[in-house]
Amino acid sequence: MPATMLTEQVTDAQLSQFGKLIYERTGIRISSQKVSLLSNRLRRRLRATGIDCYTRYLSHLKKLPPNDPEWDAFLQEITTHETYLFRDAGQWDWFQETFLPEVQAAARQGKRSKSLRIWSAASSTGDEAYTIASCLAGKLPHHSQWDIKIVGTDIGVGALEQARNPRFRERAMRRVPETYRRRFFTKSRDDVWTPRPELAAWMSFSQHNLIQPLPGKPFDLVILKNVLIYFDAASKDVVFRNIDRSIPRGGLLMVGPAEGISDIVSGYEKVHTWLYRKS
Numbered sequence: 001m002p003a004t005m006l007t008e009q010v011t012d013a014q015l016s017q018f019g020k021l022i023y024e025r026t027g028i029r030i031s032s033q034k035v036s037l038l039s040n041r042l043r044r045r046l047r048a049t050g051i052d053c054y055t056r057y058l059s060h061l062k063k064l065p066p067n068d069p070e071w072d073a074f075l076q077e078i079t080t081h082e083t084y085l086f087r088d089a090g091q092w093d094w095f096q097e098t099f100l101p102e103v104q105a106a107a108r109q110g111k112r113s114k115s116l117r118i119w120s121a122a123s124s125t126g127d128e129a130y131t132i133a134s135c136l137a138g139k140l141p142h143h144s145q146w147d148i149k150i151v152g153t154d155i156g157v158g159a160l161e162q163a164r165n166p167r168f169r170e171r172a173m174r175r176v177p178e179t180y181r182r183r184f185f186t187k188s189r190d191d192v193w194t195p196r197p198e199l200a201a202w203m204s205f206s207q208h209n210l211i212q213p214l215p216g217k218p219f220d221l222v223i224l225k226n227v228l229i230y231f232d233a234a235s236k237d238v239v240f241r242n243i244d245r246s247i248p249r250g251g252l253l254m255v256g257p258a259e260g261i262s263d264i265v266s267g268y269e270k271v272h273t274w275l276y277r278k279s
C-alpha cells in the first residue's frame with residue numbers, strides 16, 4: 001500500500017462533486033448527515049491508492065470503467081453488503097408455503113410450464129440467492145424435472161466474486177433451519193459452510209447496476225431487498241421502472257420491510273406490505 005502525505009482537507013465543493021458522481025453512477029444519494037462519513041472514507045481511498053489530492057482522485061474515478069476494482073473499493077466505503085441467509089423469516093415462509101405450492105399446482109393443471117426464473121436484484125454475497133435455492137430444494141417436489149434459474153446481480157464485483165465461490169460463516173448461517181443445514185450445506189473443519197453443488201447449478205451471478213434495465217427474459221419473482229434505502233425518490237422511481245420491465249403480468253415483486261417504495265409502485269396489487277403482484 002503506497003504511503004501518501006495527505007495534508008489537504010476535503011472541501012465542501014469537492015464533497016458535493018463526489019456526491020454527484022456517486023448519484024450519477026449508482027442512484028445512491030449521500031445525505032447531508034453522511035457527508036462527514038464520506039470525507040473520512042475518501043481519505044482512506046486516497047491513502048490506499050497513493051493519490052495525494054481529492055480532485056485528482058475524483059478525475060481518476062471518472063475515467064475508470066464500472067467494473068474496475070477501485071470503483072468497487074470506493075463503493076464498498078459508501079454501501080454495505082450486510083446480508084445473511086433466511087433474512088426476514090416471514091418472507092421465506094410465504095415463499096415455501098404459498099408461492100411454491102401455487103406454482104406447483106399451476107404446473108400440474110397445465111396452466112404454466114415447469115420452469116421458474118427468480119432474480120435476486122442486489123444479491124450482495126449471494127446469501128439471498130442460496131436461501132431461494134435451499135427453499136426450492138427443500139419444498140419443490142421433483143425439482144429435478146424443473147427448469148430453474150436463479151439470477152443474482154449486484155453492482156459490487158467483490159461481493160459477486162464471493163457469491164460465485166460461496167463460503168458462509170456461522171453468522172450468515174444462523175437462521176438456516178437445522179434440516180436445511182444438514183441436507184444442503186457441508187461444513188468444513190474451519191467452520192465454513194459450502195452449499196451442495198445441486199444448489200449452485202441453478203445460479204448465475206453477474207454485475208448489474210439497478211439504474212439500468214436488465215436485458216433478458218422476464219422473471220416469475222424479483223427480490224429487491226435492503227438496497228433502495230440508499231436511494232432518493234427519483235432514483236427509486238428509475239429502479240422500479242427498470243425492475244418492472246423484467247416482470248410479466250402476474251409476476252411478483254418482493255421488497256424489504258424498509259424499502260419505502262409503496263408510493264411509486266403502480267400497476268401492481270399489494271399482496272403484503274412487502275409483496276406486489278403485477279396486474
Ligand SMILES: C[S@@+](CC[C@H](N)C(=O)[O-])C[C@H]1O[C@@H](n2cnc3c(N)ncnc32)[C@H](O)[C@@H]1O
Pocket residue numbers: 025026027028079080081082083084087121122123124125128153154155156159208209210211224225226227256
Ligand atoms: C445490504 S445489501 C442487500 C443484500 C440482500 N438483498 C439482502 O437483503 O440481504 C445491498 C446491496 O446493494 C448493492 N447495491 C447498491 N447500489 C446498487 C446499484 N445501483 N445497483 C446494484 N446493486 C447495488 C450493494 O453493492 C450491496 O451488495
